[in-house]
Amino acid sequence: MAANDADKLVTSNDPEHPANLIPALCAKFWTLGWVTGTGGGCSIRDDDLVYIAPSGVQKELMKPSDMYVLSLAAQTDPTRTYLRAPPRLRPSQCTPLFLAAFARRGAGCCIHTHSQWAVLVTLLLEQQGGDSRVFEMNNIEQIKGFGRGFGKAGNLGYHDTLRIPVIENTPHEEDLTEYLEAAMEAHPDAYAVLVRRHGVYVWGDNVHKAKTQCESLDYLFQLAVEMKKLGIPWISDIPRIAPDRA
Amino acid sequence: MAANDADKLVTSNDPEHPANLIPALCAKFWTLGWVTGTGGGCSIRDDDLVYIAPSGVQKELMKPSDMYVLSLAAQTDPTRTYLRAPPRLRPSQCTPLFLAAFARRGAGCCIHTHSQWAVLVTLLLEQQGGDSRVFEMNNIEQIKGFGRGFGKAGNLGYHDTLRIPVIENTPHEEDLTEYLEAAMEAHPDAYAVLVRRHGVYVWGDNVHKAKTQCESLDYLFQLAVEMKKLGIPWISDIPRIAPDRA
Amino acid sequence: MAANDADKLVTSNDPEHPANLIPALCAKFWTLGWVTGTGGGCSIRDDDLVYIAPSGVQKELMKPSDMYVLSLAAQTDPTRTYLRAPPRLRPSQCTPLFLAAFARRGAGCCIHTHSQWAVLVTLLLEQQGGDSRVFEMNNIEQIKGFGRGFGKAGNLGYHDTLRIPVIENTPHEEDLTEYLEAAMEAHPDAYAVLVRRHGVYVWGDNVHKAKTQCESLDYLFQLAVEMKKLGIPWISDIPRIAPDRA
Amino acid sequence: MAANDADKLVTSNDPEHPANLIPALCAKFWTLGWVTGTGGGCSIRDDDLVYIAPSGVQKELMKPSDMYVLSLAAQTDPTRTYLRAPPRLRPSQCTPLFLAAFARRGAGCCIHTHSQWAVLVTLLLEQQGGDSRVFEMNNIEQIKGFGRGFGKAGNLGYHDTLRIPVIENTPHEEDLTEYLEAAMEAHPDAYAVLVRRHGVYVWGDNVHKAKTQCESLDYLFQLAVEMKKLGIPWISDIPRIAPDRA
Numbered sequence: 003m004a005a006n007d008a009d010k011l012v013t014s015n016d017p018e019h020p021a022n023l024i025p026a027l028c029a030k031f032w033t034l035g036w037v038t039g040t041g042g043g044c045s046i047r048d049d050d051l052v053y054i055a056p057s058g059v060q061k062e063l064m065k066p067s068d069m070y071v072l073s074l075a076a077q078t079d080p081t082r083t084y085l086r087a088p089p090r091l092r093p094s095q096c097t098p099l100f101l102a103a104f105a106r107r108g109a110g111c112c113i114h115t116h117s118q119w120a121v122l123v124t125l126l127l128e129q130q131g132g133d134s135r136v137f138e139m140n141n142i143e144q145i146k147g148f149g150r151g152f153g154k155a156g157n158l159g160y161h162d163t164l165r166i167p168v169i170e171n172t173p174h175e176e177d178l179t180e181y182l183e184a185a186m187e188a189h190p191d192a193y194a195v196l197v198r199r200h201g202v203y204v205w206g207d208n209v210h211k212a213k214t215q216c217e218s219l220d221y222l223f224q225l226a227v228e229m230k231k232l233g234i235p236w237i238s239d240i241p242r243i244a245p246d247r248a
Numbered sequence: 249m250a251a252n253d254a255d256k257l258v259t260s261n262d263p264e265h266p267a268n269l270i271p272a273l274c275a276k277f278w279t280l281g282w283v284t285g286t287g288g289g290c291s292i293r294d295d296d297l298v299y300i301a302p303s304g305v306q307k308e309l310m311k312p313s314d315m316y317v318l319s320l321a322a323q324t325d326p327t328r329t330y331l332r333a334p335p336r337l338r339p340s341q342c343t344p345l346f347l348a349a350f351a352r353r354g355a356g357c358c359i360h361t362h363s364q365w366a367v368l369v370t371l372l373l374e375q376q377g378g379d380s381r382v383f384e385m386n387n388i389e390q391i392k393g394f395g396r397g398f399g400k401a402g403n404l405g406y407h408d409t410l411r412i413p414v415i416e417n418t419p420h421e422e423d424l425t426e427y428l429e430a431a432m433e434a435h436p437d438a439y440a441v442l443v444r445r446h447g448v449y450v451w452g453d454n455v456h457k458a459k460t461q462c463e464s465l466d467y468l469f470q471l472a473v474e475m476k477k478l479g480i481p482w483i484s485d486i487p488r489i490a491p492d493r494a
Numbered sequence: 495m496a497a498n499d500a501d502k503l504v505t506s507n508d509p510e511h512p513a514n515l516i517p518a519l520c521a522k523f524w525t526l527g528w529v530t531g532t533g534g535g536c537s538i539r540d541d542d543l544v545y546i547a548p549s550g551v552q553k554e555l556m557k558p559s560d561m562y563v564l565s566l567a568a569q570t571d572p573t574r575t576y577l578r579a580p581p582r583l584r585p586s587q588c589t590p591l592f593l594a595a596f597a598r599r600g601a602g603c604c605i606h607t608h609s610q611w612a613v614l615v616t617l618l619l620e621q622q623g624g625d626s627r628v629f630e631m632n633n634i635e636q637i638k639g640f641g642r643g644f645g646k647a648g649n650l651g652y653h654d655t656l657r658i659p660v661i662e663n664t665p666h667e668e669d670l671t672e673y674l675e676a677a678m679e680a681h682p683d684a685y686a687v688l689v690r691r692h693g694v695y696v697w698g699d700n701v702h703k704a705k706t707q708c709e710s711l712d713y714l715f716q717l718a719v720e721m722k723k724l725g726i727p728w729i730s731d732i733p734r735i736a737p738d739r740a
Numbered sequence: 741m742a743a744n745d746a747d748k749l750v751t752s753n754d755p756e757h758p759a760n761l762i763p764a765l766c767a768k769f770w771t772l773g774w775v776t777g778t779g780g781g782c783s784i785r786d787d788d789l790v791y792i793a794p795s796g797v798q799k800e801l802m803k804p805s806d807m808y809v810l811s812l813a814a815q816t817d818p819t820r821t822y823l824r825a826p827p828r829l830r831p832s833q834c835t836p837l838f839l840a841a842f843a844r845r846g847a848g849c850c851i852h853t854h855s856q857w858a859v860l861v862t863l864l865l866e867q868q869g870g871d872s873r874v875f876e877m878n879n880i881e882q883i884k885g886f887g888r889g890f891g892k893a894g895n896l897g898y899h900d901t902l903r904i905p906v907i908e909n910t911p912h913e914e915d916l917t918e919y920l921e922a923a924m925e926a927h928p929d930a931y932a933v934l935v936r937r938h939g940v941y942v943w944g945d946n947v948h949k950a951k952t953q954c955e956s957l958d959y960l961f962q963l964a965v966e967m968k969k970l971g972i973p974w975i976s977d978i979p980r981i982a983p984d985r986a
Contacts, residue, residue, distance in 0.1 A: 039885040039956030060948060116882055118963050125972050143417060143446035144362055147285040160419045160445075171881060172982035173898045199898075199978070200881035210306060218285030225364050230970065232476065234371050240445070244418040389663060389692035390608055393531040406665045406691075456552060464531030471610050478722065480617050486691070489673075490664040635909060635938035636854055639777040652911050652938075702798060710777030717856050724968065726863050732937070736910040 008086035011051070011071045020046035020053035021066040023209060027113075028055060032062035036115035036220070042201065045100035046111050046209060050074050054100060056091040070094075077101045095175035099203055102183050107152050107193075109205035111212035119223035120202040124168055126230055128198065136189075137166040137196060139222055141240040147218030149211070151191025161242060164222070165189060168196040194219055254332035257297070257317045266292035266299035267312040269455060273359075274301060278308035282361035282466070288447065291346035292357045292455060296320050300346060302337035316340070323347050341421035345449055348429050353398050353439075355451035357458035365469035366448040370414055372476055374444065382435075383412040383442060385468055387486040393464030395457070397437025407488060410468070411435060414442040440465055500578035503543070503563045512538035512545035513558040515701060519605075520547060524554035528607035528712070534693065537592035538603045538701060542566050546592060548583035562586070569593050587667035591695055594675050599644050599685075601697035603704035608693040611715035616660055616690040618722055628681075629658040629688060631714055633732040639710030641703070643683025653734060656714070657681060660688040686711055746824035749789070749809045758784035758791035759804040761947060765851075766793060770800035774853035774958070780939065783838035784849045784947060788812050790842060794829035808832070815839045833913035837941055840921050845890050845931075847943035849950035857961035858940040862906055864968055866936065874927075875904040875934060877960055879978040885956030887949070889929025899980060902960070903927060906934040932957055 012021035027044050031037045037044075042061065045054045054070045055061075070093055071086040082097070094100075096114050103109040127134035139145065140163040148158045158164060167189045169181040178197060185195045193215050194204040204219055206212030226236055258267035273290050277283045283290075288307065291300045300316045301307075316339055317332040330339070340346075342360050349355040373380035385391065386409040394404045404410060413435045415427040424443060431441045439461050440450040450465055452458030472482055504513035519536050523529045529536075534553065537546045546562045547553075562585055563578040576585070586592075588606050595601040619626035631637065632655040640650045650656060659677040664670050670689060677687045685707050686696040696711055698704030718728055750759035765782050769775045775782075780799065783792045792808045793799075808831055809824040822831070832838075834852050841847040865872035877883065878901040886896045896902060905923040910916050916935060923933045931953050932942040942957055944950030964974055 035959075038959050039882060039952045041882055041885060041956070060952060116959070118959065118966065121880070121963060122966055122970065125967065126970060129970070129972055141417075141445055142367070143443070144285060144287055147287060160417055170981050171879075171898055171978075173980065174982065177982040197881070199879055214285045214306060218287070221281075221284050221362070221364065225367060227966070227970075228364065228368055228473070229371065232368065232372060232375070232473075234375055240417075242419065243416050244420065244423040387663075387691055388613070389689070390531060390533055393533060406663055460531045460552060464533070467527075467530050467608070467610065471613060474610065474614055474719070475617065478614065478618060478621070478719075480621055486663075488665065489662050490666065490669040633909075633937055634859070635935070636777060636779055639779060652909055706777045706798060710779070713773075713776050713854070713856065717859060720856065720860055720965070721863065724860065724864060724867070724965075726867055732909075734911065735908050736912065736915040 008071070009067070011086045012053075012066045012069045014066075019066075020048050020051075021069045021071075024053055024055050024069060025064040025066060027209070027213070028064050029062045031113070031115065034117075034220070036113075036117050036216075037061040038116065041116035042114050043094055043096050044111070044113050045094075045096070045104075047074060047104045047109065051085070052077075052101065052104060054094055054097055056088060057094045058092060070097075072097075074101065074104055077105060098176050098179040099182050102179060102186065103203065103205035106183065106186055107205060108207070109212065110208040112203060112205040113212055113216045114201060114203050115216065115220070116201040117220050117223065119220055119227055120196055121199060122227045123223045124196050124198040124200075126227070127168060135168050137164075137168060137223075137226070137236075139164050139226060139236045141238050142222065142225065144218050144221050144225075148193060148215055149206075151193075154191070161240065163237070165192060166194050166196050166202075166219070167192055168198055171198050171200045254317070255313070257332045258299075258312045258315045260312075265312075266294050266297075267315045270299055270301050270315060271310040271312060273455070273459065274310050275308045277359070277361065280363075280466070282359075282363050282462075283307040284362065287362035288360050289340055289342050290357070290359050291340075291342070291350075293320060293350045293355065297331070298323075298347065298350060300340055300343055302334060303340045304338060316343075320347065320350055323351065344422050344425040345428050348425060348432065349449065349451035352429065352432055353451060354453070355458065356454040358449060358451040359458055359462045360447060360449050361462065361466070362447040363466050363469065365466055365473055366442055367445060368473045369469045370442050370444040370446075372473070373414060381414050383410075383414060383469075383472070383482075385410050385472060385482045387484050388468065388471065390464050390467050390471075394439060394461055395452075397439075400437070407486065409483070411438060412440050412442050412448075412465070413438055414444055417444050417446045500563070501559070503578045504545075504558045504561045506558075511558075512540050512543075513561045513563075516545055516547050516561060517556040517558060519701070519705065520556050521554045523605070523607065526609075526712070528605075528609050528708075529553040530608070533608035534606050535586055535588050536603070536605050537586075537588070537596075539566060539596045539601065543577070544569075544593065544596060546586055546589055548580060549586045550584060562589075566593065566596055569597060590668050590671040591674050594671060594678065595695065595697035598675065598678055599697060600699070601704065602700040604695060604697040605704050605708045606693060606695050607708065607712070609712050609715065611712055611719055612688060612694040613691060614719045615715045616688050616692075618719070619660060620690065627660050629656075629660060629715075629718070629728075631656050631718060631728045633730050634714065634717065636710050636713050636717075640685060640707055641698075643685075646683070653732065655729070657684060658686050658688050658694075658711070659684055660690055663690050663692045746809070747805070749824045750791075750804045750807045752804075757804075758786050758789075759807045762791055762793050762807060763802040763804060765947070765951070766802050767800045769851070769853065772855075772958070774851075774855050774954075775799040776854065779854035780852050781832055781834050782849070782851050783832075783834070783842075785812060785842045785847065789823070790815075790839065792832055792835055792838060794826060795832045796830060808835075812839065812842055815843060836914050836917040837920050840917060840924065841941065841943035844921065844924055845943060846945070847950065848946040850941060850943040851950050851954045852939060852941050853954065853958070854939040855958050855961065857958055857965055858934060859937060860965045861961045862934050862936040862938075864965070865906060873906050875902075875906060875961075875964075875974075877902050877964060877974045879976050880960065880963065882956050882959050882963075886931060886953055887944075889931075892929070899978065901975070903930060904932050904934050904940075904957070905930055906936055909936050909938045 040058045043055045072084045100112045103112040145164045167185040204216040286304045289301045346358045349358040391410045413431040450462040532550045535547045564576045592604045595604040637656045659681045661673040696708040778796045781793045838850045841850040883902045905927045907919040942954040
């Protein structure tokens with residue numbers, strides 16, 4: 003694709019255009035402590051087109067012209083040619099992980115944070131030993147912020163248990179892909195995967211769902227850390243006091 | 249009501265108009281961590297007209313055109329017809345709870361937060377067992393931020409005990425209504441009700457009072473959690489060193 | 495003074511004018527959690543004119559036209575007549591406390607916060623019993639943010655001990671005045687007084703000094719609470735490794 | 741240099757010009773709690789020209805006209821003459837420390853924060869006794885935000901140990917210089933030096949690298965404090981599950 007045509011992919015006056023939305027979201031996520039330093043990022047899929055923030059930039063200062071664009075259909079191409087690549091930048095190592103959410107879950111947006119609450123939850127699971135490969139929490143209202151699972155209608159209920167798988171970290175982020183995909187297979191209903199001592203990947207059918215699920219999850223991770231400090235367990239047996247009509 | 253007339257209910261250049269104020273308040277509350285994900289919300293009553301934010305939207309991005317409007321006088325109508333309903337959105341499950349504050353307390357504004365401090369306070373009460381259905385705190389200056397009660401003049405004093413009832417959570421938010429109303433009956437002076445593992449409802453005679461009482465309460469909940477971490481009790485016996493002339 | 499002339503006292507295009515600066519400062523302090531609900535406030539003295547924020551307003555929404563103005567010279571007047579009083583508002587109960595800092599220390603600005611860190615420090619002192627009427631900390635760099643004392647040149651050094659007296663709270667804020675004045679007498683070098691279970695008053699020769707001292711103090715209070723959680727004492731014996739040339 | 745010519749050094753419409761960038765960075769750092777009160781600061785080197793924020797100003801309100809400018813080549817000059825000095829301000833005591841990073845590491849930017857997390861880390865090291873002169877952490881993804889060292893290509897890996905030396909504080913900040921330089925000698929790969937009970941100095945080849953390294957370090961210090969509260973060690977032995985291809 004000619005450079006001129008490629009640049010059209012990231013040029014729009016619409017604030018909802020992925021090339022404009024990713025910088026706006028990353029600036030917001032920076033204030034939340036999700037993407038400080040050069041860690042974390044965000045990708046949006048518009049039909050077959052995938053927009054991805056580059057590696058190593060200051061997350062709150064990103065510009066539309068910094069975006070990479072590639073075709074999801076062509077993602078099996080091992081050389082991963084980009085429809086548009088910004089000059090003087092490097093593609094994100096998160097790229098194959100974002101693509102996994104798009105290809106296997108039909109996600110429209112995937113967010114990767116280095117939130118300290120996510121990291122602390124994985125450390126607390128590691129500390130308590132046993133099966134530390136899944137975060138579980140129930141009987142907290144905010145759990146209702148999550149869909150029941152890929153292809154399922156409705157959201158989780160108050161008494162349901164939210165389960166987020168945890169995968170081990172690898173020296174190179176792109177090597178996480180096979181573990182992320184295995185976790186997706188083992189936990190088909192999860193909309194997120196924690197990465198030990200690293201952070202979390204959260205996706206959703208569209209930007210709105212990915213973002214609100216990511217906010218709800220970060221809320222729950224922070225709550226979980228505070229509960230641990232106060233000696234309150236993450237799983238409880240709370241009796242129903244009204245019928246579940248879901 | 250014709251759609252055109254209905255839209256006039258949410259169209260105003262006045263920043264103090266409820267349809268403009270609710271989005272501005274929700275954006276502010278989002279930065280405080282009160283309404284992250286899709287949880288929490290806010291409603292304002294202007295005489296008989298009740299303005300309510302819809303369900304499931306990104307709370308910091310709400311627009312005046314997203315607002316529902318209904319008549320308080322007609323709220324006994326079990327079908328709850330709206331004077332104005334935005335297209336493609338769903339009404340908030342909080343609606344009957346907001347209406348309870350308006351109808352039973354003559355409130356002008358009701359705020360519902362998922363603040364982690366509120367949730368942690370209900371968890372700490374549950375943990376300590378016994379009568380965990382009321383949060384009590386005294387001898388903290390910020391308690392003076394609360395009115396003495398519905399129909400009573402003046403505010404609580406420094407040595408008074410603030411009491412906020414706690415109700416159990418239900419799978420469906422609207423099922424909370426009867427418990428909220430029972431708590432209002434049992435605690436006629438309270439301007440707020442905590443919902444276990446969920447959050448808090450706070451109201452006031454007008455937006456100013458609802459908001460400042462909600463801020464004061466969140467301040468006290470956060471303080472209460474920190475006090476618990478440091479082994480300091482919420483109730484104390486502090487001698488008066490000056491006359492109470494209230 | 496005619497209402498028209500009185501309003502001129504709070505009308506200026508200069509952002510540094512006290513009537514403009516107080517609202518800007520309070521909005522900033524609101525984001526720091528210093529003046530949430532209706533607690534806390536700020537006063538600026540310009541020669542003989544004292545500008546004070548009113549009682550009970552939303553602190554981040556204050557306007558220049560909300561300001562009270564009075565003459566410091568006339569402050570012994572027990573009826574405390576105002577040169578300018580806004581309609582429909584009440585004067586701040588903090589007024590006599592601000593005046594004490596202006597009259598007794600020649601301060602140009604006084605800030606009153608309900609910062610939770612200040613409150614927690616007074617609770618921790620109370621908890622440890624003994625002489626809980628002074629907060630002491632040394633060997634922290636931020637201590638250098640404080641002047642050596644009223645009428646003394648230079649700032650505290652790294653190895654100096656910062657001492658902030660603590661007074662007991664009273665049911666009515668104005669009743670604090672005599673205790674505040676007594677604490678000023680007993681601690682002539684202090685630029686701040688803690689109020690048990692309430693907050694702190696901080697002053698300085700001008701707005702710049704009051705604000706930076708208030709920021710430094712809030713920093714130290716927060717640090718002190720974190721140190722307590724981690725079992726680190728507030729007072730330490732650190733050897734000097736370089737000459738003190740102050 | 742004539743005052744008129746000197747002022748040209750700090751006059752530019754380019755937001756990336758050091759005289760514009762330092763105030764913008766300090767305002768951002770203020771919101772992060774890194775430069776509250778009058779503590780902390782920032783310096784940028786543009787070839788031989790060094791721009792430094794003055795001492796004692798409100799860090800979020802700095803203006804380009806407040807900047808000092810000096811020549812790095814002339815820095816051995818013991819009288820340290822400035823190419824440009826603002827009227828009515830004092831030079832920063834951090835000046836010789838910033839110059840050390842520029843002269844010895846070819847840094848393009850150096851940031852000094854009083855972050856509470858940095859201070860708490862030095863207090864925790866002091867508390868645990870033994871060799872408390874280096875902070876060490878490994879097996880956390882955010883460690884990858886740091887370069888391998890001066891003159892070395894690439895960044896640290898996930899399994900590498902980040903080492904930040906700690907120097908003791910001195911009554912006068914400029915007396916830190918010899919200790920900072922000694923720490924640089926002893927830890928040639930470090931991009932930061934902690935100062936006990938004071939804060940941290942962080943530098944990088946340019947503003948982007950200094951800032952993102954400073955953000956990553958603050959993230960790690962906060963994480964370290966939280967880990968300590970939860971009983972999780974900073975150094976761990978995590979097996980590699982994928983080849984390190986660095």
